[in-house]
Amino acid sequence: MKQKKNRFKILLILLNILTIIGFFVLFFTYMPLLKKAIDKYDTAWFLIGIIFIRIGNFGFFSSYLYKKWFNQEVIYTSDGFFLFALFFNIFIYGKFFDLFSYLSFGSEEITESFFLIILKIRYMILILEAIPLLYHGLEVLVNFIKVYSEKTNKTQLKKLRQIIILVFLSMMTILIILAPNSTFIINLFPILVLGTILGIIIMFLFMYKMKLLSQANGLIIGLGFILFMLSSFLRSFLSAQFDPILIIISEIIDMFVFFIIFIGFIKKPNYKT
Numbered sequence: 001m002k003q004k005k006n007r008f009k010i011l012l013i014l015l016n017i018l019t020i021i022g023f024f025v026l027f028f029t030y031m032p033l034l035k036k037a038i039d040k041y042d043t044a045w046f047l048i049g050i051i052f053i054r055i056g057n058f059g060f061f062s063s064y065l066y067k068k069w070f071n072q073e074v075i076y077t078s079d080g081f082f083l084f085a086l087f088f089n090i091f092i093y094g095k096f097f098d099l100f101s102y103l104s105f106g107s108e109e110i111t112e113s114f115f116l117i118i119l120k121i122r123y124m125i126l127i128l129e130a131i132p133l134l135y136h137g138l139e140v141l142v143n144f145i146k147v148y149s150e151k152t153n154k155t156q157l158k159k160l161r162q163i164i165i166l167v168f169l170s171m172m173t174i175l176i177i178l179a180p181n182s183t184f185i186i187n188l189f190p191i192l193v194l195g196t197i198l199g200i201i202i203m204f205l206f207m208y209k210m211k212l213l214s215q216a217n218g219l220i221i222g223l224g225f226i227l228f229m230l231s232s233f234l235r236s237f238l239s240a241q242f243d244p245i246l247i248i249i250s251e252i253i254d255m256f257v258f259f260i261i262f263i264g265f266i267k268k269p270n271y272k273t
């Protein structure tokens with residue numbers, strides 16, 4: 001088991017290092033474009049600082065949860081701590097790309113095709129961010145069904161969970177790849193993403209009500225994602241035009257929202273008997 005843990009640690013460290021290096025290469029490649037936004041807006045550096053604070057927050061959240069996962073005697077990738085940590089880990093990549101997107105838009109010199117590529121990548125990251133939570137929720141619900149239904153077996157339920165995740169990921173990926181223009185993505189995908197968030201809210205509130213979670217507080221997580229859904233509406237409104245001040249406000253709001261979600265992930269539920 002110690003060797004397994006060490007392999008996972010090395011793999012996670014390498015993946016994060018390589019991904020972050022990839023982002024730095026991206027920033028370096030497009031630095032002339034990004035610098036125009038930095039030079040144009042006095043508050044651009046403040047925005048950059050806020051984004052890096054958020055990256056630091058997500059880094060702390062994921063590291064804390066990874067540590068709790070590794071501290072267990074036996075580790076499984078289906079474990080809540082790992083999936084919650086992975087959720088925050090992917091958000092680190094999302095914030096790096098958000099920063100790239102903000103500065104690209106702020107330069108006001110990007111083409112429609114480049115804008116479309118940015119949107120496609122960002123929404124793909126958003127979909128990936130949801131996968132760990134959907135997987136964990138389905139894992140818990142599958143176990144719940146298994147306990148209360150004698151007609152189902154473990155293999156069937158496992159396949160069902162995998163099919164749901166695969167269909168969701170495939171459908172979203174195909175829609176993103178085939179999106180003909182930015183208008184299509186801007187109009188359609190916020191609805192799909194918010195629908196996904198709503199599904200996560202319902203799932204965690206249901207798990208709390210049925211007392212299915214032992215490692216996390218489904219009520220706090222559900223309420224946190226309700227706030228996240230509301231803040232997403234606000235962020236879409238504030239980010240309609242590139243204004244560093246408005247984007248900073250939306251990022252600060254999200255910072256507090258995700259702190260609440262993190263508390264939900266680490267606080268055990270106090271179920272009433």
